[in-house]
Amino acid sequence: xxxxxxxxxxxxxxxxxxxxxxxxxxxxxxxxxxxxxxxxxxxxxxxxxxxxxxxxxxxxxxxxxxxxxxxxxxxxxxxxxxxxxxxxxxxxxxxxxxxxxxxxxxxxxxxxxxxxxxxxxxxxxxxxxxxxxxxxxxxxxxxxxxxxxxxxxxxxxxxxxxxxxxxxxxxxxxxxxxxxxxxxxxxxxxxxxxxxxxxxxxx
DNA sequence: ACGGGGATGGGCT
DNA sequence: GCCCATCCCCGTA
Numbered sequence: 001x002x003x004x005x006x007x008x009x010x011x012x013x014x015x016x017x018x019x020x021x022x023x024x025x026x027x028x029x030x031x032x033x034x035x036x037x038x039x040x041x042x043x044x045x046x047x048x049x050x051x052x053x054x055x056x057x058x059x060x061x062x063x064x065x066x067x068x069x070x071x072x073x074x075x076x077x078x079x080x081x082x083x084x085x086x087x088x089x090x091x092x093x094x095x096x097x098x099x100x101x102x103x104x105x106x107x108x109x110x111x112x113x114x115x116x117x118x119x120x121x122x123x124x125x126x127x128x129x130x131x132x133x134x135x136x137x138x139x140x141x142x143x144x145x146x147x148x149x150x151x152x153x154x155x156x157x158x159x160x161x162x163x164x165x166x167x168x169x170x171x172x173x174x175x176x177x178x179x180x181x182x183x184x185x186x187x188x189x190x191x192x193x194x195x196x197x198x199x200x201x202x203x
Numbered sequence: 204a205c206g207g208g209g210a211t212g213g214g215c216t
Numbered sequence: 217g218c219c220c221a222t223c224c225c226c227g228t229a
Contacts, residue, residue, distance in 0.1 A: 042221070051221070062214065080211030082222050099221055137222045178221060 003162045006155055009070030013089040013096040017043035018192050020087065020098060022166040024106060027143050027159050032111045034143050036103035036133060037164065040193040040200050042176045044086075046096045051182035054095030065151045066095035073159055075140070075150040082137030085145050087154065087161070101177070101191070103139045104199045105132065112142040134199040170195045177201070
């Protein structure tokens with residue numbers, strides 16, 4: 001269960017997106033510690049990618065941390081209400097990232113349930129249990145990830161990713177979700193997920 | 204089962 | 217003033 005080091009993140013974004021599957025995302029806060037297994041990701045590979053916030057070399061306050069070194073967290077507000085958590089990849093000044101789209105609870109599922117629904121986990125309906133963290137906005141609520149977690153060093157101790165023991169799994173790929181505006185990049189098969197995992201956001 | 208639309212605010216033209 | 221890497225609810229079947 002070793003924390004992933006800088007070198008892991010400095011590689012090709014498509015490789016990192018696939019290899020993040022099965023790894024554990026850990027959020028160590030003042031009063032809680034939540035651990036989840038990453039089961040679904042999307043790669044946003046760089047300035048040439050019309051689906052990326054960094055398309056055409058765009059650099060603003062919002063996406064500034066995409067230009068930081070690989071292994072930095074990129075958290076942004078979407079639709080005015082939700083956050084999305086990304087892992088910055090590759091070298092500094094190469095603005096690429098991997099969006100984490102779904103996770104599978106490993107530790108502190110009770111606290112996740114409180115954050116997401118304000119209820120104890122056992123009293124959730126089966127639909128609510130499945131909806132705990134099976135989407136990018138949902139997992140940020142359930143793991144307590146918000147704008148305060150933007151720009152954190154994932155090689156630090158507040159928010160990090162570590163190796164895990166896994167049963168063998170196969171990786172499926174599909175086009176990324178909700179980027180219809182991205183022209184020829186909309187069809188690139190850069191969404192990856194663990195086949196058969198029940199928390200994957202959609203098949 | 205599936206589809207349409209509302210919530211809600213920051214980024215950008 | 218429109219667009220959004222979302223989610224949930226409420227229609228119609």
